[in-house]
Amino acid sequence: MKIYFLGTNGWYSSPTGDTPCILIDSKDHYVIFDAGNGLYKIDKYVKEDKPISLFLTHFHIDHILGLHILNKFNFKQGIDIYFAKDRRKDFEIFVNPPYTIGITKNKKNILSLKTEIRLHELEEGESMKKLFHGFTNHGFRIELDGKSIVYSGDTKIVPAGLLLAKNADLLIHECSNIISPANDEWGHTDPIQTAQFAKDANVKKLVLTHFGAHLYKTLEKRKEAEKIAQKIFPNTIAATDELILEI
Numbered sequence: 656m657k658i659y660f661l662g663t664n665g666w667y668s669s670p671t672g673d674t675p676c677i678l679i680d681s682k683d684h685y686v687i688f689d690a691g692n693g694l695y696k697i698d699k700y701v702k703e704d705k706p707i708s709l710f711l712t713h714f715h716i717d718h719i720l721g722l723h724i725l726n727k728f729n730f731k732q733g734i735d736i737y738f739a740k741d742r743r744k745d746f747e748i749f750v751n752p753p754y755t756i757g758i759t760k761n762k763k764n765i766l767s768l769k770t771e772i773r774l775h776e777l778e779e780g781e782s783m784k785k786l787f788h789g790f791t792n793h794g795f796r797i798e799l800d801g802k803s804i805v806y807s808g809d810t811k812i813v814p815a816g817l818l819l820a821k822n823a824d825l826l827i828h829e830c831s832n833i834i835s836p837a838n839d840e841w842g843h844t845d846p847i848q849t850a851q852f853a854k855d856a857n858v859k860k861l862v863l864t865h866f867g868a869h870l871y872k873t874l875e876k877r878k879e880a881e882k883i884a885q886k887i888f889p890n891t892i893a894a895t896d897e898l899i900l901e902i
Contacts (some may be wrong), residue, residue, distance in 0.1 A: 656679065656680065656681045656682070656799060656800045656802065656901065656902055657679075657680045657899055657900070657901050658677060658678070658679050658680075658804075658825075658827075658899070658900040658901075658902065659677070659678040659679075659680070659696075659700055659897075659898075659899055660677055660693075660862075660864065660894045660895065660896060660897065660898040660899075660900070661673065661676040661677065661678055661693030661694070661696045661697065661896065661897075662674045662675045662676040662677075662689075662691040662692055662693020662694070662721075662896060663675070663693075663864045663865065663866060663894045663895055663896050663898075664691075664717075664865070664866060664867075664868045664896075665717060665809070665829065665831045665843075665865040665866060665867045665868060666717050666831075666867055666868050666869060667717065667868050668692045668868070669868045669872075671866070671868065671871060671872065671873065671874055671877075671895075671896075672693075672866075672868075672895060672896040673691060673692040673693040673696075673896060674691030674692045674693060674717040674718070674720065674721075675688070675689040675691040675693065675717065675718050675864070675865055676688070676689055676690060676691045676692070676693030676694045676696070676697070676721060677689065677693075677806065677827065677864070678696075678697055678700055678701075679797075679799060679804065680700060680701075681799040681800045682799075682800050683705055683706075684705055684706050684707075684708065684799060685701055685703075685705055685706065685707040685708070686707075686708050686709075686710070686797060686799065687707065687708065687709040687710065688710050688712070688795065688806045688808075688827070689710070689711060689712055689718045689719075689806075689808065690709060690711060690718065690719050690720070690721040690722050691717050691718050691719070691720060691721055692717075692720055692721055693721065693896065694721025694722070694724065695721060695724050695727060697728070698727070698728055698730075701730060704731065704732050705732070706732060706735065707730060707732060707733070707734045707735065708734075708735045708736075708737060709734055709735070709736045709737065710736075710737045710738070710795050710797075710806070711736065711737070711738040711742075711746070712792050712793055712794065712795070712806070712807075712808025712809065713788060713790065713791055713792040713793065713808055713809065714738075714742065714745045714746070714749070714790075715788075715789070715790070715809065718808070718809070719749060722746075722749060722750050722755070723749075723750070723754070723755040723756075725750070725768050725770065725772065726756070726768045726769060726770075728768075728769065728770045729769040729770055730770045731770075733770055733771035733772065733773060734770055734771070734772055734773070735773045735775060736772060736773070736774050736775065737775045737776075737777055738774075738775075738776065738777065738793075739776065739777055739779070739783065739785070739791070739793045740776040740777060740778055740779075741776065742776065743774060743776055746774065777793075779793070781796065781819075782795060782796050782797065783795050783796070784815040784816070784818060784819045785815060786807065786808065786810035786811075786813055786815055786816050786819075786842075787810050787811050787813045787842040788808070788809040788810050788811075788841070788842040788843075789809075789840070789841045789842060792808045792809050792810050792842070793808065794806060794807045794808055794810065794815075794816060794819050794820075795808075795819075796819050796820070796823065802824040802825065802902055803822070803823045803824045803825070804823065804824065804825045804827065804902075805819055805820045805823040805825070805826045805827065805828075805858070806827045807820075807826075807827065807828040807829050808829065809829055809831070809842065809843060809865065810829065810842055810843075810844070811835070811839055811842040811843060811844055811848075812844060812848055812849075812851075812852050816852070816856075817852070817855060817856055820852070820853075820856035820858055821856050821857065822856070822857050822858070823856065823858045823859070824858070824859045824860065824902060825858070825859065825860050825861075825862065825902055826853050826856065826858040826860070826861050826862070827862045827864055827894075828844065828849050828852070828853070828861060828862070828863065828864070829843060829844060829849075829863075829864060829865035830844060830845065830846055830849050830863040830864065830865060830866055830880055830884075830893070831843035831844065831845075831865055831866065831867040831870070832844060832845040832867060832870065833845060833846075833867075833870050833871070833876070833880070835848060843867070845880075846863065846880040846881070846883040846884040847883060847884070847887065849861065849863060849884060850883070850884035850885070850886075850887035850888040850891060851887055851888070853888045853891070854887060854888045859890065860890045860891075860892075860902070861884070861888055861890060861891040861892075862891075862892055862893075862894050862900065863877070863880060863881065863884060863891065863892070863893045863894060864893075864894040866880070866893075874895060877893040877894075877895065878893060880893055881893035
């Protein structure tokens with residue numbers, strides 16, 4: 656199984672990277688986490704007719720702006736898009752005028768472009784939990800090829816996140832801050848907090864991503880965060896765009 660990091664910046668794209676998008680190529684399935692600007696790269700890697708599932712953690716623009724280029728793709732298997740219950744309206748607002756060129760509905764109420772788009776609302780449970788961000792964010796846990804992978808989206812450390820990540824083979828967690836403020840109303844984490852969280856959750860490997868573009872202005876800053884995190888949780892790496900990870 657290969658994991659392609661196609662967008663690793665938070666907030667906005669910059670010379671250090673695009674906004675969040677991660678593609679997992681497993682034996683029988685493609686899985687995508689978030690649809691930031693990095694989404695435009697997926698057709699470079701999606702070459703088989705395996706099912707494609709896209710999970711959206713929340714609807715801040717840096718995590719969904721790639722949706723406006725869905726019409727770039729022509730995947731005959733279509734794309735299944737998953738988000739938390741009651742967020743369908745948010746999705747449909749963003750992918751229709753005046754924000755994008757528009758997606759029409761067929762008689763079955765399925766959104767369709769060149770690639771058929773099928774929408775799914777998820778209830779909170781073992782594979783999706785509400786975390787803490789400025790509005791609402793949900794983290795996901797998936798099982799692929801016998802491995803458990805957890806993706807945080809944007810969040811500060813909360814008990815629900817620990818339940819989601821417990822004993823995971825891989826934790827992909829945001830690291831927006833260099834040092835988090837004492838009262839972080841936005842809900843983000845720094846390398847110390849994230850590494851301690853990974854240790855507490857007893858995960859096997861931690862990947863830091865979603866580096867705040869206004870703070871991590873160089874890739875060297877990410878390496879510094881990696882070294883800080885490794886003092887607490889040694890099996891940590893800091894992601895960069897085009898990183899390919901095999902597990």
